[in-house]
Amino acid sequence: VPAIRLSELCSVLKEQGFPAQLEGPDCEVTAVNTLEDAQPGELTFLSNPKYAAQVATTQASAVILAAGVDVPAGKAAVRCAEPYAALTVSIITIHGYRQHPQWGISPQASVDASAELGEGVNLAPHATVAAGAKLGARCTLYPGAYVGEGARLGDDCVLFPNAVVYDHCVLGNRVTLHAGSVVGQDGLGYAPIGEKWLKIPQAGRAVLEDDVEIGANCAIDRATLGRTVIGAGTKFGNVCVVGHGTKIGPDCLFVGLVGLAGSVNVGRHVTLAGQVGVNGHITIADNATVAAKSGVSADIAEGETVFGYPATQLTEAKRAMIHTRKLPDLFQRIKDLEQQTAILRAQLDALTNPDDEQGD
């Protein structure tokens, strides 16, 4: 069980650039936990004001707090100007990152004789490395993970259970694929011959650069020709789908159930929220953000935030959306206007042609 004294944690936070002050009794904490789940002897935190009321009722012994929030009686506070950063540092310090089981090269793994394995490679039972594949130092393959023919992994990659890298695809260093994710399957490449679909060999590959992390059950097509690319440091949530030949820049963040068609170009540090879809051959420039459930059918300029389907500039899209909700009222107002205008028309006609009323 990990354990650290709060005073010691404050020193670590200071070293990391987030000065924190201990208020209340110093004590040892063995875990960071949520306000709701924390037990005595654990450290909790308040970063979202929505949950402020829970500070009073938490069982935790200590709370990470920003300035201006009272410390509950009998508890310690780690007071920090940046509570979210302090939380991150505390989790890393107390819990650290996952330690993978060490299988060495399990005799129940299947490794082709022509594969090259770097120093310290860690292969679980039921993992497979195909002919001509190359794994860098300290790569870990969990059970059911598969590295196809001629595929190359850099150092320190992790393939969680049943993650799959197709033949000739390339992963940089420190790439993580969560369980069930697939890299390099054939995309939807067919030439129409009448009503039939003729398969076009998908001769390209998929390349994931350094420090990419991919959630569970994603699917990243290989290119028909050339490369599908996920840029260095980019992170995906679960069930993201990337079409063939799409190129994504570094440091992007894609939330769950995002789908990009083929030949899309995404710049650096782009955020795509949940269930976003992007049409083929679109360009999304650096630092753009696409709000949840939006459909992108036109290029997006640098730094822009868009929303809706088709996705347009956020403020404009929201205004249109709000007005949509007022439509039933609007229809009534127009009906009223039409009636009033008809009455005005009749009265004005009566004024200008008073004899008309008598008929002819």
Place this chain on the structure above:
Amino acid sequence: VPAIRLSELCSVLKEQGFPAQLEGPDCEVTAVNTLEDAQPGELTFLSNPKYAAQVATTQASAVILAAGVDVPAGKAAVRCAEPYAALTVSIITIHGYRQHPQWGISPQASVDASAELGEGVNLAPHATVAAGAKLGARCTLYPGAYVGEGARLGDDCVLFPNAVVYDHCVLGNRVTLHAGSVVGQDGLGYAPIGEKWLKIPQAGRAVLEDDVEIGANCAIDRATLGRTVIGAGTKFGNVCVVGHGTKIGPDCLFVGLVGLAGSVNVGRHVTLAGQVGVNGHITIADNATVAAKSGVSADIAEGETVFGYPATQLTEAKRAMIHTRKLPDLFQRIKDLEQQTAILRAQLDALTNPDDEQGD
């Protein structure tokens, strides 16, 4: 091959609380089948009036029918006030639930010496149980299923092929994961450091309570801290995605491709239809229903049915939607009004300032 006489089936239905009456010749049936696919010697049913015409042409020997629908000549009817319930009971009676292959502990399975296996555990070839994991009685792991370090499964759980439970996650009794579903992968937990993303260790876990059934290729994040929870009796369709720290109550029903962000709170007996998305930190109260493809970006009150994006009360949302379709017509009406108003304006000006017409 299972077989039951219709008169016997009527007795079973009566016992189960759904009194049914046999009309026409008693006979033995060997399967329940659809109107379209049923063969002679089989039992079919009509529960959706949309398919009433097919009753005349089905090859089945007998039909489960509500009152008021004629029995086709030469066929038997199992007449029941609740035909859908009668169908369910008939399928259970005649077909029963899937019998899993019995592998015992396959020598081709991989079980860590420190794992604890309950009585009658059934491990397929290529299944893996990691160190410190604990499986209750009669759990079945199909090929490629994985139970991570320190994970705990109650009694009678079933992991279909390639289903994955990450380290330290917890399944109650009678939990079923269909093929390729993943429980407990790391969520999208990163702290932004400039444009870079610093991974936050995901130190929490995922908990699936008793009688949860999860479709194929779903992905349920572990919590950053504390627990992601799927409540007892809740059922998911395929490819549902649940973010870290989200808590879902008992007896919910989520259809396919549903995505919930992190820290969502869902009450009991909530229905989310296909492709619904829910933003982070939202609360959905008991017995709420969200219609297909809706995006939930605000809390939903108890028992409410919502629709659209942002999801709002169903009737209101539908009215707004219907009016949207009439917009081109509305624009024309406004153009007409503007012209008429301009004419009225000019005529009224002419009346009140008759000299203006001569100009100056």
Place this chain on the structure above:
Amino acid sequence: VPAIRLSELCSVLKEQGFPAQLEGPDCEVTAVNTLEDAQPGELTFLSNPKYAAQVATTQASAVILAAGVDVPAGKAAVRCAEPYAALTVSIITIHGYRQHPQWGISPQASVDASAELGEGVNLAPHATVAAGAKLGARCTLYPGAYVGEGARLGDDCVLFPNAVVYDHCVLGNRVTLHAGSVVGQDGLGYAPIGEKWLKIPQAGRAVLEDDVEIGANCAIDRATLGRTVIGAGTKFGNVCVVGHGTKIGPDCLFVGLVGLAGSVNVGRHVTLAGQVGVNGHITIADNATVAAKSGVSADIAEGETVFGYPATQLTEAKRAMIHTRKLPDLFQRIKDLEQQTAILRAQLDALTNPDDEQGD
């Protein structure tokens, strides 16, 4: 390394019905590649005019071009009236289709004694064939692939890593399942008993006809009774979800993240673009097209193209969408009209009842 002279390739193209003319120096090419990624000694192509500027800067030695596009200095052109078809033929000729590793029957595969394997079946380590299953000639199962009890595969099927076919499901000839796809899991079949869900045994199966190709991480339910059907020649992208009892005709094309509920009927040669959703019990007729992200909640007629949610005829849906964007402007125009009408009203009242102004 494959290699072909351009003159020889032109002969092949002519034979295949796409006459092409070599312009510039004949040479040997070893690969087809994108304008951006091609190296000297490789062949590239221009089929989308959007990328015309890249023709001048590509490193390729030769370019497939339509009439009217200039050949860059020093490069050869394969001039063809149908450059996309010429590209397809060139890729097939130069690269060919993927050659699967040949494992024979790996001793690390698990095959039940009662399974029947056709001639030349190719089973990877960690692949599983359950009791009573039947595989046609030359089927290939990659690692982690699973064929359940009593399932039947025709000839030349390919199951990529961790693809799963549940018990008693049926695949025709030349069916391909990409990694992680699942065929035949139980659908969301529960009968409500108060707030509880009673599982209905899913006694039907899923049938994929000849030449179906399914992308990665898809999920196709078995039927409750009878069959879920994917018609011959139909192709799916990644993460498509099909509900129980749905029947899809031949030669359809479904892009990624498409979801169909249960009991849907889809005709032949239907296209569903990315993230489309279809409600239960809907009929989509032959040759219909549904645009990306649409939600289908009513039947679609033959050959129709629909869009939006609810999906309606494309032109109409786009008009409504465009008008939605003009709503803020429209609200202002109505406000103006209301003001003008009020002024007209007042002026007209003053004209017709001049004494009113004095009050009473």
